[in-house]
Amino acid sequence: MPVPDTIAHMAAAARAAALQLPAVPPHERSAALVHMAAAIRAGSATILAANAVDLAAAADTGLAPAMIDRLMLDEARVEAMAAGVEQVAGLPDPVGTVLETRHHANGMRIEKVRVGLGVLAVIYESRPNVTADAAALALKAGNAVILRGGSEARHSTTAIHAAMAAAVESAGMPAAVVQLVPGTDRADVVRLVQMEGLVDLVIPRGGEGLIRAVTEHARVPVLKHYKGVCHVYVDAGADAAMAREIVVNAKCQRPGVCNAMETLLVHADRARDLLPELGSALAEHDVVLRGDEVTCALVPGAQPATEDDWDREYLDLVAAVRVVDDLEQAIRHINTHGSGHSDVIVTADASAAARFARDVDSATVYVNASSRFTDGFEFGMGAEIGISTDKLHARGPCGVESLTTYKYVIHGTGQVRR
Amino acid sequence: MPVPDTIAHMAAAARAAALQLPAVPPHERSAALVHMAAAIRAGSATILAANAVDLAAAADTGLAPAMIDRLMLDEARVEAMAAGVEQVAGLPDPVGTVLETRHHANGMRIEKVRVGLGVLAVIYESRPNVTADAAALALKAGNAVILRGGSEARHSTTAIHAAMAAAVESAGMPAAVVQLVPGTDRADVVRLVQMEGLVDLVIPRGGEGLIRAVTEHARVPVLKHYKGVCHVYVDAGADAAMAREIVVNAKCQRPGVCNAMETLLVHADRARDLLPELGSALAEHDVVLRGDEVTCALVPGAQPATEDDWDREYLDLVAAVRVVDDLEQAIRHINTHGSGHSDVIVTADASAAARFARDVDSATVYVNASSRFTDGFEFGMGAEIGISTDKLHARGPCGVESLTTYKYVIHGTGQVRR
Numbered sequence: 001m002p003v004p005d006t007i008a009h010m011a012a013a014a015r016a017a018a019l020q021l022p023a024v025p026p027h028e029r030s031a032a033l034v035h036m037a038a039a040i041r042a043g044s045a046t047i048l049a050a051n052a053v054d055l056a057a058a059a060d061t062g063l064a065p066a067m068i069d070r071l072m073l074d075e076a077r078v079e080a081m082a083a084g085v086e087q088v089a090g091l092p093d094p095v096g097t098v099l100e101t102r103h104h105a106n107g108m109r110i111e112k113v114r115v116g117l118g119v120l121a122v123i124y125e126s127r128p129n130v131t132a133d134a135a136a137l138a139l140k141a142g143n144a145v146i147l148r149g150g151s152e153a154r155h156s157t158t159a160i161h162a163a164m165a166a167a168v169e170s171a172g173m174p175a176a177v178v179q180l181v182p183g184t185d186r187a188d189v190v191r192l193v194q195m196e197g198l199v200d201l202v203i204p205r206g207g208e209g210l211i212r213a214v215t216e217h218a219r220v221p222v223l224k225h226y227k228g229v230c231h232v233y234v235d236a237g238a239d240a241a242m243a244r245e246i247v248v249n250a251k252c253q254r255p256g257v258c259n260a261m262e263t264l265l266v267h268a269d270r271a272r273d274l275l276p277e278l279g280s281a282l283a284e285h286d287v288v289l290r291g292d293e294v295t296c297a298l299v300p301g302a303q304p305a306t307e308d309d310w311d312r313e314y315l316d317l318v319a320a321v322r323v324v325d326d327l328e329q330a331i332r333h334i335n336t337h338g339s340g341h342s343d344v345i346v347t348a349d350a351s352a353a354a355r356f357a358r359d360v361d362s363a364t365v366y367v368n369a370s371s372r373f374t375d376g377f378e379f380g381m382g383a384e385i386g387i388s389t390d391k392l393h394a395r396g397p398c399g400v401e402s403l404t405t406y407k408y409v410i411h412g413t414g415q416v417r418r
Numbered sequence: 419m420p421v422p423d424t425i426a427h428m429a430a431a432a433r434a435a436a437l438q439l440p441a442v443p444p445h446e447r448s449a450a451l452v453h454m455a456a457a458i459r460a461g462s463a464t465i466l467a468a469n470a471v472d473l474a475a476a477a478d479t480g481l482a483p484a485m486i487d488r489l490m491l492d493e494a495r496v497e498a499m500a501a502g503v504e505q506v507a508g509l510p511d512p513v514g515t516v517l518e519t520r521h522h523a524n525g526m527r528i529e530k531v532r533v534g535l536g537v538l539a540v541i542y543e544s545r546p547n548v549t550a551d552a553a554a555l556a557l558k559a560g561n562a563v564i565l566r567g568g569s570e571a572r573h574s575t576t577a578i579h580a581a582m583a584a585a586v587e588s589a590g591m592p593a594a595v596v597q598l599v600p601g602t603d604r605a606d607v608v609r610l611v612q613m614e615g616l617v618d619l620v621i622p623r624g625g626e627g628l629i630r631a632v633t634e635h636a637r638v639p640v641l642k643h644y645k646g647v648c649h650v651y652v653d654a655g656a657d658a659a660m661a662r663e664i665v666v667n668a669k670c671q672r673p674g675v676c677n678a679m680e681t682l683l684v685h686a687d688r689a690r691d692l693l694p695e696l697g698s699a700l701a702e703h704d705v706v707l708r709g710d711e712v713t714c715a716l717v718p719g720a721q722p723a724t725e726d727d728w729d730r731e732y733l734d735l736v737a738a739v740r741v742v743d744d745l746e747q748a749i750r751h752i753n754t755h756g757s758g759h760s761d762v763i764v765t766a767d768a769s770a771a772a773r774f775a776r777d778v779d780s781a782t783v784y785v786n787a788s789s790r791f792t793d794g795f796e797f798g799m800g801a802e803i804g805i806s807t808d809k810l811h812a813r814g815p816c817g818v819e820s821l822t823t824y825k826y827v828i829h830g831t832g833q834v835r836r
Binding site: 102108221357359362363408410 | 437520535618782783798808833835836
């Protein structure tokens, strides 16, 4: 008996649903999101019971505490999930916005109009809340979405999806607008990312392993970020107190995230003056330093760095430290070893700042502020689907607009080309 | 002896040159383009001599007349090529434009700034003028470019590139800003489109075969259009004279291009009234019709269409014709069989027009105008690098802006995240 192709059926259903979405007025899409939030709240007990099953299984398999924390839901987290969906509902509707209007000499009006991308596939790991976040953002942007959660969260994800799906249907929209891949077969992921013509965009959310696996097999476009090897460069013209505060914040405020500093670069003229102070400030936060020769000579306790350290995303209380000859060498180091995510210059020298901002080839470049602000909420987008280190389509923090495209609509009165 | 990896060296040189480009002021980039145009004019005799070598070889190998026409240069075509480069030089500079400014509550100013993508690879076939067009657009958008022309045009392409490269260098810019892959080894194309981290975007310009070959091997993003299966739908509310004029123009004005009509859809209520007239108007232009049953009954000489005809890009004086029950069926037909390129409704019914524009999932949707206008020049972009049927990054006619991305530059005064 042939195996039924679940993924192909889901993708075809999503495509059909996506083609119906432009006809749904924006207020009905927002209303569906409000229904979804209410359904998540109303289903809290069911969702928590399902989560308990996942947690018990995780305990049995000895999942790491950090992973268990990601997996765990409680009433506050369910409420936060519902509130997040409501917040997305309240964002300005991006669909239908006229982005540009051009007038042809022959009288045609050429409008560039924002529209949904079509069908999104979101592939994620252990955080159950991504189920609601991704569905809300996708729908707000006028898309159908196929969700694929991690196996360790499957009961939680299924319960959250069930609540949302019922709400979508009761709001009069096709159920296939929000689908969840059943089961945990890895082959489904490969199949999903190869649905050319049916899936428009794949968004992997998770560790580098997941993202590389998706990218390797994908035949549809992928919105991704690999890693955040973020730098703080303390320039010759840096204020010492500001440098210390930014360096400590960028490294220590939340070391396990992609916008945390991994490498500190210090101008040679300030090494003697600043490095011992920066080193001891970081040591107070238990940060281990891996430094070049000059750093090791100046900072007690710094370990010698190897070439590999310049490319490492530690996601931990570890930092690489290098003394650079000048601004140019700092820029070259970042463009060579960085991941194009978030890089900082600390300086009071406006021309050094302008040059750094111009020549560092990264999604976000900071002058005198912590890299930790690279985040859709902090950027005023209301929510984010991720942070892109790609250059095509969307770069940096990605809000609702990054889940849209545009079409040209030309209004004529019978014009033909001569 | 190991084979030297020419492509990897070229890509690394292009990347290094691209990283230097942000420091080149816009007026110097434009001046370099003006120099390039002058060098093409000054090199006209050399370019035409090289073209004569290609034409002689083409005659020997029995290249088709249409291909020879594409390959052929004369003084007027060389002048047009130089003028095209000058025209691009005169376009507004896209690089450095601040697209959005956001103000964080903590006082940070968040600017979204347009920047070049980095390194483009443009892979094309027999038209030598693409060498100049693509180089001009790439450089105007702040990018380095690696060109790979067709083997049948290699002497012409080499001569054009030599003129431009000398001009780029004499303008004080790195020569690696505009490189041409030497030789005609097909393996070079495969290598080029797999230069992840060095090449940012591949643009194939040519037939479906080239585009599929590039897409299949590419590991970097591709800006492409596969084909133009464009429709004209004549609605119940169409003006007969307007319908005739648009249908004839869309099919016949230049049948060999991607924005020409391939399929005519007619509302059932107007089949008797309009189809014979449309059929004879097309027949006057020697168009062969492949119709459904109703069409064949109403239009003398129409041949029966098969299912395949609905998906065909004829690029010739052939059109598929189908009678549809209503607007909805027309939209469904287009979304099923079209290529998302350019589709037209002819109607005086504003609500039918609005519904068609909203629900047809194509890059450009026309209300009462010919599909032949889908073109960067007609859209007021000044020039185009191609027409995208992708939805990500750039859709429809692609001008200079489609060769750019953006970065966020954050101006702070010491802000850290709490």
